[in-house]
Amino acid sequence: METSSGKKGVWAKIISFDLGATGSKKVKFYRQLFGFHSTRRRGTQTRRVFTPGILSKIPHLVLGKSVVAVPPEACSQLLDFLSNPQWKPIQVHVVDGLLSAEQVRRAVEEFFSRPVRLTGGEVPLSQAVRAVSRRDAGDPDRRFVERLLDQLGRFEWLKEAVRRAKEELSR
Known part of the structure; x- marks a missing residue:
């Protein structure tokens, strides 16, 4: 902008x-x-x-x-x-x-490196997206990550990162 x-x-x-x-x-x-x-x-x-x-x-x-x-x-x-x-x-x-843009990129990277709780324990959000992308749509961890990404999509700073994470989930 x-x-x-x-x-x-x-x-x-x-x-x-x-x-x-x-x-x-x-x-x-x-x-x-x-x-x-x-x-x-x-x-x-x-x-x-x-x-x-x-x-x-x-x-x-x-x-x-x-x-x-x-x-x-x-x-x-x-x-x-x-x-x-x-x-x-x-x-x-x-x-x-x-x-x-560099400051915002750093904030987004830090945000996606924060831990989230899945049934197997705590993992960084970026790792959680990769882990649940291989699971079926009914998996509770996958549903949790999808809901979390939907909530995070409201932040302008995260829109692009959330879009990429959702693409990874849909593969």
Whole structure:
């Protein structure tokens, strides 16, 4: 996309926030925002499990410790999370920004490398698409990935990557 000043890029909402909390409240906030990995032990087995946060479901680019860029379609979802009274006091600032195609490509790559839970365990989304493409249409993991791709198709940043993933599923 090109702006009136001739600059090329992709529109994003840049959201900065200043959380006035410390300690456990701050840890809880960042865990619910970004998600976190935990280790679970059962007998002699150890599993590393990812618990998703709000940004796990939204393509984003971290521009600073408390600054993220998200697609305009996802801004309201993130602002709803940030306006939750349990995070008070918090200051939130939102501006429109223009990201380079390289920045958006990096955000899409990071998004497709995030884990999703299939019946066989957690795998990156890109690997899950390849794995379920060989299964029949009635497979629960395949239906899950298809529904997930349908939901992700609403983000302008992901439209092309979702189209390619759906093509891979239909082969």
